Amino acid sequence: MDLASIIGVILGIGAVAGSILLGSSLLLFWNLPSVFCVIGGCIAASLIAFPLADFLGMFKAFGKVFIFKIEPAEDLIKNLVEISNKARKGGLLSIEGDIKSTSDPYLASALQMTVDGVKTSDIAAIMQKKMDVTAKEHKSGYSILTSMGAYAPAFGMVGTLIGLVQMLANLDDPSTIGPKMAVAMITTFYGAVLANLFFIPMADKLKLRSEEEIMNMTLLYEGIVSIREGEHPRLMEDKLNVYLSSAKKSEAKSE
Numbered sequence: 001m002d003l004a005s006i007i008g009v010i011l012g013i014g015a016v017a018g019s020i021l022l023g024s025s026l027l028l029f030w031n032l033p034s035v036f037c038v039i040g041g042c043i044a045a046s047l048i049a050f051p052l053a054d055f056l057g058m059f060k061a062f063g064k065v066f067i068f069k070i071e072p073a074e075d076l077i078k079n080l081v082e083i084s085n086k087a088r089k090g091g092l093l094s095i096e097g098d099i100k101s102t103s104d105p106y107l108a109s110a111l112q113m114t115v116d117g118v119k120t121s122d123i124a125a126i127m128q129k130k131m132d133v134t135a136k137e138h139k140s141g142y143s144i145l146t147s148m149g150a151y152a153p154a155f156g157m158v159g160t161l162i163g164l165v166q167m168l169a170n171l172d173d174p175s176t177i178g179p180k181m182a183v184a185m186i187t188t189f190y191g192a193v194l195a196n197l198f199f200i201p202m203a204d205k206l207k208l209r210s211e212e213e214i215m216n217m218t219l220l221y222e223g224i225v226s227i228r229e230g231e232h233p234r235l236m237e238d239k240l241n242v243y244l245s246s247a248k249k250s251e252a253k254s255e
Helices: 003-021 032-049 052-065 073-090 092-101 105-115 120-168 174-228 233-243 246-254
Strands: none
Touching: 003 174, 032 052, 032 120, 032 174, 052 120, 052 174, 073 092, 073 174, 073 233, 092 105, 092 174, 105 120, 105 174, 120 174, 174 233
16 A cells, blocks of 8 residues: 555645635535536547557556555565575576465566576566566556646646637626636636646656566566576675665665
8 A cells, every 4th residue: 555645645635625615615616517528538538549458457557556565676686696595506496496485477487487497598588578568568557647647737728718618608797707707717727636636646656666666577587587597696686786775785785
């Protein structure tokens, strides 16, 4: 569970709602046609811009904004070093038990190929291809949200223009100009809030998640290649520690 995302959404909604309540009622900012214009427009534009499968897959990626579990990189390095030591002492067949114990299908597949004696170049090619596919899937998810962040304000303006046209077409009663103008502006308000509180921040969070996951896959990729080549575990650890931040490097060395 990502507390930062949950807290951020709650604080954002609270800040907007609180600002409204300090001067008026929340009902004043509710307008169903404006909701249809902004949300419907964003969905329509996204379906035009992206394949249906990618658009539907975005909802799966959306869940990672709030629920995301990933193994720390330092734990991965520690596990790879242990596997490397085992392979160095007992041969590649000795790491067969690690295939069943790991919950990561990417690592399990790479270990199985290693035990089966698949050439290093073939293992590297397959692992790299899986990384590329995963990165493409992630990019599809956050790219759609980024685009929706651009579409929302645009459709907010479209809704405002619709409201202004309707207002200008009925100027017989000057007393209705103010209320109609307020309704026209609400659509722009919806577009700005959806873009800047939801779509764009969530796209940024998904992009960060993707980078974390790809970095872990890169660690596993380089570790498995080192194990397959019989590289010394200490040398492999030093190479993989390059991916850690300075603070985490210090922690890893102190253990």
